[in-house]
Amino acid sequence: MRSIEVTKIIEAVKALCMQANYDLPVDIFNEIQAGKSKEISPVGKAILGDICDNAKLAHDEKMPICQDTGTAVVFVKIGQEVHIEGGLLKDAINEGVRQGYIEGYLRKSIVENPLYRKNTGDNTPAIIHYDIVEGDQLEIMVCPKGGGSENMSRVYMLKPSQGIEGVKAAVMETVELAGPNACLPMVVGIGIGGNFEMSTLLAKKALTREVGSYNSDERMRELEKELFEMINKTGIGPQGLGGKVTALAVHIEDYPCHIASMPLAINIGCHVNRHKSVRL
Numbered sequence: 001m002r003s004i005e006v007t008k009i010i011e012a013v014k015a016l017c018m019q020a021n022y023d024l025p026v027d028i029f030n031e032i033q034a035g036k037s038k039e040i041s042p043v044g045k046a047i048l049g050d051i052c053d054n055a056k057l058a059h060d061e062k063m064p065i066c067q068d069t070g071t072a073v074v075f076v077k078i079g080q081e082v083h084i085e086g087g088l089l090k091d092a093i094n095e096g097v098r099q100g101y102i103e104g105y106l107r108k109s110i111v112e113n114p115l116y117r118k119n120t121g122d123n124t125p126a127i128i129h130y131d132i133v134e135g136d137q138l139e140i141m142v143c144p145k146g147g148g149s150e151n152m153s154r155v156y157m158l159k160p161s162q163g164i165e166g167v168k169a170a171v172m173e174t175v176e177l178a179g180p181n182a183c184l185p186m187v188v189g190i191g192i193g194g195n196f197e198m199s200t201l202l203a204k205k206a207l208t209r210e211v212g213s214y215n216s217d218e219r220m221r222e223l224e225k226e227l228f229e230m231i232n233k234t235g236i237g238p239q240g241l242g243g244k245v246t247a248l249a250v251h252i253e254d255y256p257c258h259i260a261s262m263p264l265a266i267n268i269g270c271h272v273n274r275h276k277s278v279r280l
Helices: 006-022 026-038 042-061 089-103 147-151 160-182 196-206 218-232
Strands: 002-005 071-079 082-085 127-133 138-145 154-158 186-194 247-257 262-269 276-279
Touching: 002 006, 006 082, 006 089, 006 138, 006 276, 026 042, 026 247, 071 089, 138 147, 147 160, 147 262, 154 160, 154 196, 160 186, 160 218, 160 262, 186 196, 186 218, 196 247, 196 262, 218 247
Parallel strands: 002 082, 071 127, 186 247
Antiparallel strands: 071 138, 138 276, 154 262, 186 262
């Protein structure tokens, strides 16, 4: 059994909140850079250049990449041989978020009640997902998720008979309805299977994958490639102003499901698609 003090967790989460909001992931930055050579629209090409310049400035000046510093979504992999000392893991994560958003001068976007909407003042509570794994380590990933792209996401409870074509139609409907509102170019996270809530979690996890990676199932991998091509043929383009580079990646995660169901969730990630992780 290995013990980890909550103070270490607080400091780690605090740092991750700031780093994730200041530093565009390298895979995203490289894909946007590559997109400049692929883009045929002069406006689209200029937008991609501006995005890269903005990312460099945010990194150098330690400023947020985007004014919407998001909901703090946190994925936790906790080894079954880990013991947390000094308090609750949930409280430590929220304290790290609180300190990170206050000390990092990050916008506080969380309201305490969805109907009455009083701001909590420190961007807590975080949305935390736990996964118990083997070993004696604790891995924490902070994924600030902006409201604009999140609002463009959708869940479908498809009939099994709708099959692959039903999935394609739903994904394309979501992308086209999103239009410019998801701050393109986008990363598309897709969750297929499980049940209602599992599909959405799969879609969210899909956004954390490295751009250029593929599902281990060859059938799903081919679907990822096909949807990627379909989305980039829409002509929506960077920031919705036309062009070839509408999506940076399409990632699918799947899970077994009930014979009567085919849940499908599409979680749209904007061009920053922030996430940073640490292992303690």
